[in-house]
Amino acid sequence: MTVTGTPPATNTTVTGLTNGTAYTFTVTATNAIGTSPASLASAPVTPTATTASTIANGGFESGLTSWTTGGVKAPVASTVAHTGTGSALLGLPSGTEPLGDSNVAQTITMPASGTSTLSFWYQPHTADDTCSGTTCKYDWMEAQVRTTSGTVLASLFKLCSNSGTWTQFSADLSAYDGQSVVLWFNVHLDGSSPADDTWMYLDDVTLTNSQTTATAPAAPTAVTATAGNASATVSWTAPANGGSAITSYAVTPHAGATALARSPSPETRPPPAPPSPGSPTAPPTPSP
Numbered sequence: 046m047t048v049t050g051t052p053p054a055t056n057t058t059v060t061g062l063t064n065g066t067a068y069t070f071t072v073t074a075t076n077a078i079g080t081s082p083a084s085l086a087s088a089p090v091t092p093t094a095t096t097a098s099t100i101a102n103g104g105f106e107s108g109l110t111s112w113t114t115g116g117v118k119a120p121v122a123s124t125v126a127h128t129g130t131g132s133a134l135l136g137l138p139s140g141t142e143p144l145g146d147s148n149v150a151q152t153i154t155m156p157a158s159g160t161s162t163l164s165f166w167y168q169p170h171t172a173d174d175t176c177s178g179t180t181c182k183y184d185w186m187e188a189q190v191r192t193t194s195g196t197v198l199a200s201l202f203k204l205c206s207n208s209g210t211w212t213q214f215s216a217d218l219s220a221y222d223g224q225s226v227v228l229w230f231n232v233h234l235d236g237s238s239p240a241d242d243t244w245m246y247l248d249d250v251t252l253t254n255s256q257t258t259a260t261a262p263a264a265p266t267a268v269t270a271t272a273g274n275a276s277a278t279v280s281w282t283a284p285a286n287g288g289s290a291i292t293s294y295a296v297t298p299h300a301g302a303t304a305l306a307r308s309p310s311p312e313t314r315p316p317p318a319p320p321s322p323g324s325p326t327a328p329p330t331p332s333p
């Protein structure tokens with residue numbers, strides 16, 4: 046593509062690229078007399094699809110829209126927010142305690158690949174005993190990843206806390222990439238009388254995805270050559286490897302503007318002799 050102007054801008058956006066493919070870029074400058082040689086190539090970059098959160102209304106700014114509620118005490122929208130003005134309230138802060146669950150759930154389609162991280166914030170309260178994990182037997186807060194048919198794939202946490210502070214929880218859900226799963230958040234109540242209620246505010250449920258595709262290495266730098274007798278010793282600095290180990294280098298001698306045959310790696314072999322018209326040792330025609 047061509048960038049024009051007076052003077053022309055020194056940046057531009059190249060569109061129409063394929064996500065997941067590594068690209069490098071070179072630039073030439075043109076004036077009234079002609080066009081420059083191309084620049085060295087940029088470091089490689091790999092465009093990726095913009096991954097908006099696949100969780101709808103994860104900030105509960107639209108009440109409980111897009112969430113399914115369940116249990117003996119259905120959760121309600123709350124204005125006790127971690128961010129924004131809304132959250133979900135699971136369980137109940139006061140009043141007669143029912144026996145059973147209070148949950149919200151949403152089915153999401155996980156990204157096809159990459160590292161997928163679930164994050165959410167919860168603010169736990171209880172008048173019942175505190176506990177953690179399998180020791181919980183009265184009231185508790187919990188989060189699970191389930192199949193769409195209800196089978197538990199992972200228990201993210203299970204505890205009963207009265208910290209009353211917004212607490213972040215995050216988990217790597219990459220194992221479920223490409224699947225439809227249910228995010229399930231619950232407060233369990235033991236129906237005690239007199240009531241010892243338990244409740245939890247839930248907010249900012251997000252799923253982020255990052256792609257870790259390896260790319261081609263950057264260009265080697267600091268290339269120097271020392272002349273010898275019909276040979277030259279070439280050395281260089283290894284570049285960033287793009288996330289995949291470098292397996293070879295190729296060294297191409299140039300005589301003037303003409304690229305000659307490449308030397309294979311490793312570079313212990315002297316480069317081909319310089320061109321000599323009519324000589325039987327002249328190297329072959331340049332290859333791309």
Ligand SMILES: [Ca+2]
Nearest residue numbers: 104128129131
């Ligand atoms: Ca919110």
Ligand SMILES: [Ca+2]
Nearest residue numbers: 173184235241
């Ligand atoms: Ca209780």
